Amino acid sequence: MIARLARQYPAMLRTGFAYMSAYRAEVLIWILSTTMPLIMYAMWASIAREAPVGRFDEAAFASYFLAILIVRQLSSAYIVWELNEAIRTGRLSMLLLRPVHPLIYYSAEHAGAIPLRALVLVPITAAALLLLPGVHFSSNPLHFGLAVLTVALAFLLNYLLQALIGLVALYTQQSLSVMDAFFGLWAVLSGYLFPLELVPGLAKVAVWLPFRAMGSLPAEILLGHLDDGAILFGVLVQLGWLLLAFAFVLALWPRAMRRYEAYGS
Template sequence: MLAVADAAAGGLAGGYNREQLATFVWVGQGLLAVILLWGWTELADRIRTGDVTGDLLRPVPPVVSYLATDLGRAGHAALTRLIPPVVAGLLFFDLYVPERWLTGPLFVVSMALAVVACFGCRYLVNAAAYWLQDVRGPMIAWTLGSGVLAGLYFPLRFLPDWATVALWLGTPFPSLLQTPLDVLVERDPPPTQVGLVALQAVWVILLLAACGWVQRRAERRLVIQGG
């Protein structure tokens, strides 16, 4: 990333300077554990074994129950998995220090929304097991697509403007990682920062609504099957 910035005109690559790119990479590695793009298959496993019927007997809806668990996991990861990469980055690189007072609280809100949005995506992928039983196909597609489209491997601002806008407005992927990182490194002016976080909130609402709808459809399917 630093080589790209050095080779770019004016020392800016995709609108990021060297310090912003270094911060993007190191904080992104820490956020990966907090947001947890991959590795969660609990719902799919319980559907496959039939243990999910126990979840349906509980007074709390499965979506709410799993979301509460995931928020607790994310809070623990923020303390134990986010800080070490940031400290390592500070030791070996010049990281970007935000200059606006709004950036700190806005980043916290953006990170929380990213956790919920990512949960919604993972829940939908897992819920495919209600119909497919074996979700290895959707899981592989999610693993391959989410890292690239969320901005883990490179900032999405490196893409042409039309592609970036299409991804942000047409998919929830940039809201998972790209948006909180852009907010932190102050890639955009404050109004744009707030707008991106507001778009995150919209995707959270849509994803949770989709999770609830899919869960209700799945429960009707289980009843029809006599499960």
């Protein structure tokens, strides 16, 4: 089965990319609407200009929110909206007939957007690193490698948790409200709006929760803020939540599909 999947997946990636390129204007607008890290950067920079906040001076905030922007772009998922739509319109029936699991099919579609995301991210990153004085990432290549790994894990975790929330749509009509609440918690507890270390009380709880594992963890590694022990702990927390999410998806998916009634087909 793995061998078959390895043969099929590149083809799915190609269709995913073709699909994203067909709607490139829309996808680009979605990508550009991630303005929050820029707004929060402006906010924090205006404060750091008079005196640094903890270890963060103006350039450190710029580096931080640049890293956050990159992580957010590369690990974001929208499977909950896709599932919601597929369940509501009955499109899921068609996907269930295919010999590939719908979650695998959608994951290829998500990956297909990465070239378009890079199109936006690469110039922004290059410009910030070259033009803004003092903006830099960790010079340790190991940190870069670990950041890539943790971004991939962060995407998987985000994807699976969203898939779980999407399955809630088969039990109530409110899966998108659950998603809203999830996103709100994520934004506060992931370091998206402010570096968690600025609020130590919150950080103590947040390092155990999945939100930081999907948020600032790869960014903090990329910046070289974490020592080896903290990186190991962060990756273990990520893997733990990933296993849990995977187990829940495996258990819930067949049950949820028995409830699915294929409206509209």
